[in-house]
Amino acid sequence: MSKKFEVTILGVNSAFPVHGRHPSCQIVNFAERLYMIDCGEAAQIQVAKYKVKRNKLDHIFISHMHGDHCYGLPGLLTSFALGGRTEPLFLHGPTGIKKFIDVIIEVSGAYMPYDLNIKEYDTETCNNIPLTSNLKVTTFPMKHRIPTMGFRFQEIITGYNINPTKIKEYDLSIDEIKAVKSGGNLKRLDLVIDNSDLIISPSNPRSYSYCSDTVYDLELVPYILDSSLLYHETTYLSGLETIAGERFHTTLGQAINIAQRSNIDNMIIGHYSSRYPDVNVFLDEGLPLYSGLKLGIEGSTYEV
Ligand SMILES: [Zn+2]
Ligand SMILES: [Zn+2]
Numbered sequence: 001m002s003k004k005f006e007v008t009i010l011g012v013n014s015a016f017p018v019h020g021r022h023p024s025c026q027i028v029n030f031a032e033r034l035y036m037i038d039c040g041e042a043a044q045i046q047v048a049k050y051k052v053k054r055n056k057l058d059h060i061f062i063s064h065m066h067g068d069h070c071y072g073l074p075g076l077l078t079s080f081a082l083g084g085r086t087e088p089l090f091l092h093g094p095t096g097i098k099k100f101i102d103v104i105i106e107v108s109g110a111y112m113p114y115d116l117n118i119k120e121y122d123t124e125t126c127n128n129i130p131l132t133s134n135l136k137v138t139t140f141p142m143k144h145r146i147p148t149m150g151f152r153f154q155e156i157i158t159g160y161n162i163n164p165t166k167i168k169e170y171d172l173s174i175d176e177i178k179a180v181k182s183g184g185n186l187k188r189l190d191l192v193i194d195n196s197d198l199i200i201s202p203s204n205p206r207s208y209s210y211c212s213d214t215v216y217d218l219e220l221v222p223y224i225l226d227s228s229l230l231y232h233e234t235t236y237l238s239g240l241e242t243i244a245g246e247r248f249h250t251t252l253g254q255a256i257n258i259a260q261r262s263n264i265d266n267m268i269i270g271h272y273s274s275r276y277p278d279v280n281v282f283l284d285e286g287l288p289l290y291s292g293l294k295l296g297i298e299g300s301t302y303e304v
Contacts, residue, residue, distance in 0.1 A: 003031040003134065005155060005206050005304040007229065010046035012270035012296040014213075014235050014249075015068055017042060019277045021298060023068035024270070026231070027052055028153055028208060030135050036060040037151060037210050043072030044079050050299050054080065055087070059131065062093035063212030064123075064148035065100065074104045081112050088115035092129060092137075094147045095120045123147040126223070133158060140223035142214040144248045150212060152224065153304075155205040166198045204228075208304045209264075213271065215245060216254040221262045229304045230264045231296070233271035237285055252282055256290045270296030 006029050013021035023040025034057040036043070047054065062070050070093070080089065091097065098118045105112060121127045121139055124147075129137040134156050142148040160181050167177065170193070176186060186193040209224035211232040224230055236244050238253035250258075252269065259267045267290070272279050279295060286293040294302055 002203060002206075003155075005030050005208070006301050007208060007231070007268065007304065008050065008052070008301045009268070009270065009296045009298055010050060010052070011038070011040040011042055012272065012298055013068075014233075014271045014273055016274065018274045021272065021279075022046060023071070024063075024212070025072060026210070027057075030153065030155070031132070032056060033058065033132070035131070035137075035153070038063055038069040038212065039072040039076060040068050041071045044076040046298065047076070054083065054085075057089075058087065059090045059092065061137065061151050062091070062097055063142070063150065063210070064094055064144060064146055065096050066144075066146065066213065069212065070097070070100070073101065074108075077101070077112075077116065078108070078110045080114065081110060085114045088117060091116060091118045092139075093118070093120060094123045094149060096147075121149065123149040138223075140220070142212060142220065143217045144213045144215065148212060148214065150214075150220070150223065151210045152227065153208040153210075155207060157203070157205045160195070160199040163198060163200050170198075206304050211258075213248065214250060215248040216241075216250050216258070218258070218261065220258060224258075224262045224264065227262065227264050228266065229302065230259055230262070230267045232258060232267055232269060234269040234282060234286075235271050235273045237276070237281060252286050253289070256286060256293070259290065259292070264292075266292040266294065266302075268294045268296045268302055272296075 008027045011022035011025035022042035024038040025040045025043045026037045028035040127139040136154050138152045139149040142150050180198050185195050206228040208229045209227040232255040234252040234255045235249035236251045238251050244251050283295050
């Protein structure tokens with residue numbers, strides 16, 4: 001059975017909280033460990049509201065330092081401290097995030113009883129961040145008004161699953177099972193059985209790509225290619241390409257084009273402009289063009 005791999009949206013509005021929506025924040029659950037992506041102002045309120053298990057959250061990824069993606073950090077990090085957290089926490093973000101956090105901790109006299117490991121990345125290049133033996137994150141460059149990166153959460157499938165009927169058929173010994181599981185062929189006196197005849201072919205590794213604030217950018221395609229699920233910002237409906245370009249954001253039609261060119265069948269959208277009180281207009285426009293469109297809704301969970 002494959003491991004749990006899903007995304008819960010906690011914040012989905014652009015700029016400020018309005019229409020009952022909040023700035024960007026998501027939780028990735030992979031095998032019951034949680035990873036936060038962006039930490040908009042309402043993050044800790046949403047974490048409480050949707051009962052996110054804080055003790056399973058060890059890594060936070062920040063795409064860029066615009067307030068609607070990181071102003072939730074001071075409250076969340078100091079609440080961890082007040083809650084008596086002792087487990088280390090890893091905060092991954094662009095250059096500048098360490099200064100931002102250090103100043104807040106210093107001027108507010110916050111006591112941090114846990115190790116806060118802040119890792120800054122060059123947003124102009126890709127960076128590999130190993131998380132577990134089955135999951136890694138790769139950052140990739142995005143084009144926005146300030147240095148910005150996207151994240152690809154990539155499942156890693158290790159080892160081979162042996163077909164149980166073949167164990168019986170060939171009466172495999174423990175050593176033979178070990179050899180087949182590590183990719184070897186079965187060698188008997190007068191025959192060699194190819195490994196591929198003995199294993200259950202592994203399912204395709206799943207991946208979730210997160211494209212934070214960005215201008216319409218076809219250079220993203222190779223970084224997110226073949227993802228099982230994509231999040232791409234859609235600040236505006238189609239027709240507002242000029243405004244979107246000027247503000248380094250994307251329209252729905254442009255995001256759909258990116259998903260289709262990247263061979264991605266499922267896309268969550270969000271970062272809606274405050275000009276849209278009802279975001280169902282995004283579904284009305286997008287679904288006829290792209291059947292895998294999923295409206296990002298706070299509190300909703302999407303399988304990768
Ligand atoms: Zn934003
Ligand atoms: Zn931004």
